[in-house]
Amino acid sequence: MQIKEIANKLNISPRAVRFYEEKGLLSPAKQENNQYRTFVEKDVWRLQTIISLREAGMPLTDIKKALDEIDETNHEQLQYYLELQRTVMMSQWLEIKQVIETTDHMIALLKTKNTLPLEDIYQLAEASKLLREQRKNWKDKWNFDQQASTHDERVSTNTGNYSDYEQALALIVKWVSPIQGEQGLDIGAGTGNLAGRLIELGASMSAVDQSREMLRQCQRKHPDLETKLGNFLALPYLGGQFDFVVSSFAFHHLTTEQQLLALEEMRRVLKPRGRICLADLMHTAHDPIQENSEEYPIMPVLHRWFEENGYMIKQHQINHLLHILYAVPIR
DNA sequence: TTTCTCACA
């Protein structure tokens, strides 16, 4: 099969086929005499996968890696790449959504004021720029975390910050008290200790974590659990599908601005009456005290967000830092 | 027809 034929068959240009070869994604045999490429069935299949992955928005360099895993029939690794791809597309989708919202605001301004005041535009632009930067900062950070693998620190439960771990989980479960068949989401699920307890009570749980190693363990411990790669600022769901969101000992990894963004994200994936329960190390004072160089959530800031967004709050302090915060929409 | 290279967006 010559290049034109395979290109026609797959609805791409011959030029693109050569381009993929140049990038090392493909290596068709070449005829001795004239250097014409000859494509066999296997090349067709490979090219088809390239096109599909491209369709999923995957960059060529990543497709190359993914193809290698397919060659090795390494399903697990391939799945990881696909999930990683989904998180990337998810954050792009969120960005687009945000741009649309900004545009809508401008349209609304134009309608009410019959003009676009420069100041308002400027504010809108600034706000959306800020949002983007918050998301980006997170990405940088969690790529770093993945290399460093904070595994051990987390596993050492019942010491230091994790001393009242069990008690905290128990209280979350008690407050959320899921009814049979409710959809729940655990963000920063780790190895799924919290999600596991909620499953026992009949909830149908999904777990999001940024570490695939965690998710792997999580899946092993709780086969009924749905696990997805993702993070607080770009939850891998289209929205409006959970009855409750929980998170334990993860929220404090975000900056204050990111925490508020994360709350928006939680609300996005929740059903209208969806509730939120957080267990974490938090400050009650207004001024953040730098302890262990972590920027712990500041209670009043979270309170304000919940109040502004129509939630009723219940909270309990377990030790000098550890708090449980439970928020239910009013109405 | 095909290949390769250079330039371009």
Next chain:
DNA sequence: TGTGAGAA
């Protein structure tokens, strides 16, 4: 991440 033109 591709595409178009031109020479071989």
